Amino acid sequence: MTYSTQALRDAPPRGLLRDALLAASALLMALTLYLVYFWAPTEQNLGVSQRIFYFHVPLGWIGMVSIVVVAAASILHLATGRQKWDDLAYSTAELGIVYASLIIVTGAVWGKPVWGVWWTWDPKLTTTLVLWFIYVGYLMMRSYGPAGAQGKRFAAIIALIGAIDAPIIYKATDWWRTAHPENNVPGGLDDRILITLLVSVLTFTVMYVYLLMERYSLRRSESDLDELYRRVA
Amino acid sequence: MSQTDTTIPESAQPQTSLVSSHRVKLLVGLMAIVGALGFFAFQAFEGATVYYYTVAEMKEIGPTPENRTVRVSGKLAADSFHRAEGSTLAEFDLTDGGAILAAAHEGVLPDLFFNDHSEIILEGRYHADGVFVSENVIVKCPSKYIAEEESG
Amino acid sequence: MSFIEGLRNSPLFRVALLGALIALGLAAWSAFGTVGAYDVPFGMQPAPAPQAQQSAEANLPFLFAVFIVTWAAFFGYVLYVSRRQREMQGEIEALRRALDDRERSSADQRRETNPNN
The missing domain is CATH 1.20.5 (Single alpha-helices involved in coiled-coils or other helix-helix interfaces)
Structure with a gap:
């Protein structure tokens, strides 16, 4: 009659895929670091500081992709009512704000020696900052907004604005005059530079997927706990 | 429990x-x-719906009103850079291939300012005496990344 | 908390952490110290001095070392957190099943005492 909880404690869920992704992330990161610091050539005009590029670009991509995922997951949740989509949306938003923060920081650190300023209000930077604030707004709405479907609906709207902002960020250098360099992948890059960048993009993507899986799993546990509390109360 | x-x-x-x-x-x-x-x-x-004006546009628009800041972009005209010994004031010309704009900047200039490939963005005011006085200089990096030549 | 306490009590860890921070500081100082304009407030050199570029490149191995160490620490910690979270998931599952059992058995009991339901 009594269920053996001990048996479950001895054998927690396997999560092999997660372990594999973690290992892959670590190895890829080591490879990326080697390529960035030893294999990639020094750029002719920008010099050594250009190597920030190999971190700055992947971080940007993921920050943009992430908000689109948040928006899609939010809509899926509102459409199907399945809790797992909501958990995915929240987890992605949490990760996304880290990447959005990092691209601004890496951009500023690169801008200071090369441009001469930490920041300027050009369209690319401004839209990226808007994206950062959208992440903040989404997370605040989820934490402090009305409980239940109402709050989630508001949050979904915020995420949708972000999903519209993301392609605008990408096209900003094409549509408007900016201080930021134009999009140069893959066209404007020398071979070694391109390869190093692609490896770095792969690394950060794998790492992002892994961290997302972990955070999502944790979020599911949080939802499960909430449900259990309600049943016990 | x-x-x-x-x-x-x-x-x-x-x-x-x-x-x-x-x-x-x-x-x-x-x-x-x-x-x-x-x-x-x-x-x-503020001040403009575009991030910067070209040299030709700036000359057409004319002097900037008080309390407004505009940006102008161009390349450093060859042999136009001039800085008096021990002075922090730099004078130079900005060009877009056709029109030429006289400019002055007080203070430090980033390394890339002197690079041939760089597009320079000046932030400041176009004065009635025909000189663009810039407070901020942003050097737009070239978009193509080229490996430097291995020397030796 | 036990992980952090365990680390705090290890002198080897403290030495390693201190060493890593010092190395990081040195690498950052030498890498950024050779970047262009802001070394020289007045009277600019027109082009980056060649030796500045080369000494910056010479410091790249230090940067690499610092990053490898930092990321290794990061992944190590992530692995640790992942394990803990996996265990917790298992416990939640166990709790849920225990609750299911209890609800089922109390429902059975109610049915036994009220056969007309």
Whole structure:
């Protein structure tokens, strides 16, 4: 009659895929670091500081992709009512704000020696900052907004604005005059530079997927706990 | 674990009060964000709806009114850079291939300013005497990344 | 908390952490110290001095070392957190099943005492 909880404690869920992704992330990161610091050539005009590029670009991509995922997951949740989509949306938003923060920081650190300023209000930077604030707004709405479907609906709207902002960020250098360099992948890059960048993009993507899986799993546990509390109360 | 009641965490409890502390935090936060976004929009579009003017456009528009800042972009005209010994004031010409704009800048200039490939963005005011006095200089990096030649 | 306490009590860890921070500081100082304009407030050199570029490149191995160490620490910690979270998931599952059992058995009991339901 009594269920053996001990048996479950001895054998927690396997999560092999997660372990594999973690290992892959670590190895890829080591490879990326080697390529960035030893294999990639020094750029002719920008010099050594250009190597920030190999971190700055992947971080940007993921920050943009992430908000689109948040928006899609939010809509899926509102459409199907399945809790797992909501958990995915929240987890992605949490990760996304880290990447959005990092691209601004890496951009500023690169801008200071090369441009001469930490920041300027050009369209690319401004839209990226808007994206950062959208992440903040989404997370605040989820934490402090009305409980239940109402709050989630508001949050979904915020995420949708972000999903519209993301392609605008990408096209900003094409549509408007900016201080930021134009999009140069893959066209404007020398071979070694391109390869190093692609490896770095792969690394950060794998790492992002892994961290997302972990955070999502944790979020599911949080939802499960909430449900259990309600049943016990 | 002899207690029979379990404390339900606040996140799982239904929101009972309309003016809960959560709601206040949210409102304050949202207002801060909207305020920030409005401020950005103002900053970004102040003085101009474009981020910078070309040299030709700047000359056409003419002197900048007081308290306004504009940006102009061009390349450093060859042999036009001039800085008096021991002075922090640099004078140079900006060109877009056709028109030429006299400019002056007080203070440090980034290394890339002197690079042939760089597009220079000056932020400041175009004075009535025909000199663009810049407060900020941003050097736009070339978009193509080229490996430097291995020497030796 | 036990993990952090365990680390705090290890002198080897403290030495390693201190060493890593010092190395990081040195690498950052030498890498950024050779970047262009802001070394020289007045009277700019027109082009980056060749030796500045080369000494910056010479410091790249230090940067690499610092990053490898930092990321290794990061992944190590992530692995640790992942394990803990996996265990917790298992416990939640166990709790849920125990609750299912209890609800089922109390429902059975109610049915036994009220056969007309």
